Amino acid sequence: MTREKIYLFDTTLRDGQQTPGIDFSTEDKIAIAAMLDDFGIDYVEGGYPGANPTDTAFFTRKRTEKAAFVAFGMTKRAGVSASNDPGLAALLQAESDAICFVAKSWDYHVKVALGCSNDENLESIRDSVIAAIGVGKEAMVDCEHFFDGYKANPDYALSCARTAYEAGARWVVLCDTNGGTQPAEVREIVAAVIAAGVPGHCLGIHAHNDTGQAVANSLAAVEAGVRQIQGTLNGIGERCGNANLVTIIPTLALKETYKSRFDTTIDAERLVELTRISHAFDELLNRSPDHQMPYVGASAFATKAGIHASALLKDPRTYEHVPPESVGNFRKVMVSDQGGKSNFINALKRRGIEVGKDDPRLDKLITIVKEREASGYAYEGADASFELLARRTLGTIPEFFAIDGFRVMVERRFDSHGRVKIVSEAVVKLVIDGQTLMSVAEGDGPVNALDRALRKDFGKYQHEIDDLLLADFKVRILNGGTEAITRVLIESIDSDGVRWWTVGVSENIIDASFQALMDSVIYKLMKNRALAGKIAAE
Numbered sequence: 001m002t003r004e005k006i007y008l009f010d011t012t013l014r015d016g017q018q019t020p021g022i023d024f025s026t027e028d029k030i031a032i033a034a035m036l037d038d039f040g041i042d043y044v045e046g047g048y049p050g051a052n053p054t055d056t057a058f059f060t061r062k063r064t065e066k067a068a069f070v071a072f073g074m075t076k077r078a079g080v081s082a083s084n085d086p087g088l089a090a091l092l093q094a095e096s097d098a099i100c101f102v103a104k105s106w107d108y109h110v111k112v113a114l115g116c117s118n119d120e121n122l123e124s125i126r127d128s129v130i131a132a133i134g135v136g137k138e139a140m141v142d143c144e145h146f147f148d149g150y151k152a153n154p155d156y157a158l159s160c161a162r163t164a165y166e167a168g169a170r171w172v173v174l175c176d177t178n179g180g181t182q183p184a185e186v187r188e189i190v191a192a193v194i195a196a197g198v199p200g201h202c203l204g205i206h207a208h209n210d211t212g213q214a215v216a217n218s219l220a221a222v223e224a225g226v227r228q229i230q231g232t233l234n235g236i237g238e239r240c241g242n243a244n245l246v247t248i249i250p251t252l253a254l255k256e257t258y259k260s261r262f263d264t265t266i267d268a269e270r271l272v273e274l275t276r277i278s279h280a281f282d283e284l285l286n287r288s289p290d291h292q293m294p295y296v297g298a299s300a301f302a303t304k305a306g307i308h309a310s311a312l313l314k315d316p317r318t319y320e321h322v323p324p325e326s327v328g329n330f331r332k333v334m335v336s337d338q339g340g341k342s343n344f345i346n347a348l349k350r351r352g353i354e355v356g357k358d359d360p361r362l363d364k365l366i367t368i369v370k371e372r373e374a375s376g377y378a379y380e381g382a383d384a385s386f387e388l389l390a391r392r393t394l395g396t397i398p399e400f401f402a403i404d405g406f407r408v409m410v411e412r413r414f415d416s417h418g419r420v421k422i423v424s425e426a427v428v429k430l431v432i433d434g435q436t437l438m439s440v441a442e443g444d445g446p447v448n449a450l451d452r453a454l455r456k457d458f459g460k461y462q463h464e465i466d467d468l469l470l471a472d473f474k475v476r477i478l479n480g481g482t483e484a485i486t487r488v489l490i491e492s493i494d495s496d497g498v499r500w501w502t503v504g505v506s507e508n509i510i511d512a513s514f515q516a517l518m519d520s521v522i523y524k525l526m527k528n529r530a531l532a533g534k535i536a537a538e
């Protein structure tokens with residue numbers, strides 16, 4: 001069987017820009033285009049030059065080295081010639097390798113949205129494609145609402161696609177603009193387009209995710225014959241988003257049904273970059289990655305379940321559809337109340353702690369973790385606290401210091417201008433080598449005050465915690481009403497760039513925070529002595 005290429009077309013910077021809450025700056029666009037170009041995407045659609053200052057500015061800058069850089073815009077307006085349409089002129093003049101025109105292909109839209117005749121719309125499609133080719137650009141046409149249009153008036157939808165193709169468009173892209181089409185319909189309609197004379201190697205698919213089918217519809221279109229897929233990074237896009245290229249790319253590369261027939265520019269060597277790219281993109285959007293995103297999510301290859309962990313450790317293929325490292329992700333066997341001995345042995349081994357399956361201390365640790373999780377602790381997100389708990393149970397943590405007590409006071413005061421000022425003050429009493437050390441500090445809030453007081457006099461350990469920083473602080477109320485208990489998670493970082501999470505649980509938020517703080521400091525002291533924190537690669 002001859003192999004065929006599937007072209008990848010990224011519209012993150014155009015349809016992705018239409019996502020509610022996402023607004024790229026020109027600098028963002030430059031960074032994202034470079035990321036996509038490096039990764040090996042065939043087409044990068046940069047936006048709509050002439051539509052807004054960001055896109056216009058972006059099109060004056062250098063954007064891609066390898067990928068074809070695409071300008072998006074609408075076909076010429078009815079009633080004016082291509083040479084007299086200012087919108088089309090801006091598109092033709094923009095620095096790009098290709099132009100992707102959006103064109104109506106549903107007669108209802110032609111009538112209602114454009115207010116012109118069906119023939120005038122066909123003329124707009126034809127003349128716009130000819131004009132783009134005339135200035136030396138590759139032309140493509142996004143047939144908006146193609147599937148809905150086909151269902152309403154198949155002859156007209158097909159004549160739009162054919163007109164674009166016959167005018168010389170390299171790609172005629174069938175768009176599920178409203179996102180309601182189902183995979184079986186996509187297969188049937190793509191087959192009809194090919195039967196009407198537009199060959200599959202000139203057809204693309206642009207699917208929206210309004211019924212959660214954008215990826216399935218894109219793959220159904222490939223099965224039916226299209227050879228270009230449009231989509232976005234992490235599936236951003238108007239309303240419920242576009243087809244997620246981060247899901248489609250590994251599916252094409254790793255799943256037998258596609259990999260046996262098709263090639264894309266993303267080979268195995270590039271595919272390992274996928275998780276990093278997906279997360280870097282979220283970072284740029286200033287949002288947390290979706291843990292459950294296929295292939296790249298933090299949970300994509302994670303298991304809490306003891307039965308799964310036991311089999312995974314015998315052979316990962318028992319519970320993994322592809323090897324996590326093929327997409328740059330990794331396996332995570334977590335400890336929790338859902339775990340059995342295998343989860344624990346694996347989690348301990350990663351931290352350099354060897355313990356036999358028959359060691360009674362292992363049973364004790366499992367019991368403690370399960371009891372603590374029942375009372376509100378969550379160790380799957382608090383790796384350092386889990387390690388300390390394990391080492392305490394095994395008896396391998398030195399007694400660095402003891403806490404004699406702490407007190408926190410929060411006061412609402414007025415300054416000399418009558419403005420409200422909230423002052424937090426903490427007192428911490430520690431015992432180190434039999435000597436009591438007492439420190440008092442103020443802070444921005446009670447936890448900050450506690451942290452400052454704790455660090456103010458740490459005796460002989462003082463210099464060891466100077467580079468310890470609290471990077472994040474998360475509070476969760478576990479049950480409502482007067483019996484509410486609080487779980488606090490603290491993320492710490494030190495000058496080695498190492499990060500760790502600790503947890504505290506209490507009916508009192510300050511006490512929960514103090515527990516998490518204590519674990520963070522003890523972990524740091526252990527780490528300084530190479531007694532903890534060696535996470536081996538899985």
Ligand SMILES: CC(=O)SCCNC(=O)CCNC(=O)[C@H](O)C(C)(C)COP(=O)(O)OP(=O)(O)OC[C@H]1O[C@@H](n2cnc3c(N)ncnc32)[C@H](O)[C@@H]1OP(=O)(O)O
Pocket residue numbers: 015018048050051052074075076077078102103104113114115124144177238
């Ligand atoms: C399905 C999609 O995602 S298509 C892409 C949608 N993206 C965007 O719209 C984002 C960028 N758009 C914009 O910034 C603006 O809409 C602009 C600059 C393009 C146009 O702005 P304006 O000239 O003020 O027009 P406005 O946005 O109000 O309306 C769109 C006009 O384009 C016309 N039009 C829409 N599609 C097409 C088409 N394919 N071919 C020709 N004309 C079209 C509409 O009939 C309407 O014309 P009218 O003003 O005579 O009623």
Ligand SMILES: CC(=O)C(=O)O
Pocket residue numbers: 015102142143144145175176177178206208
């Ligand atoms: C062109 C486009 O974005 C759509 O039809 O959805």
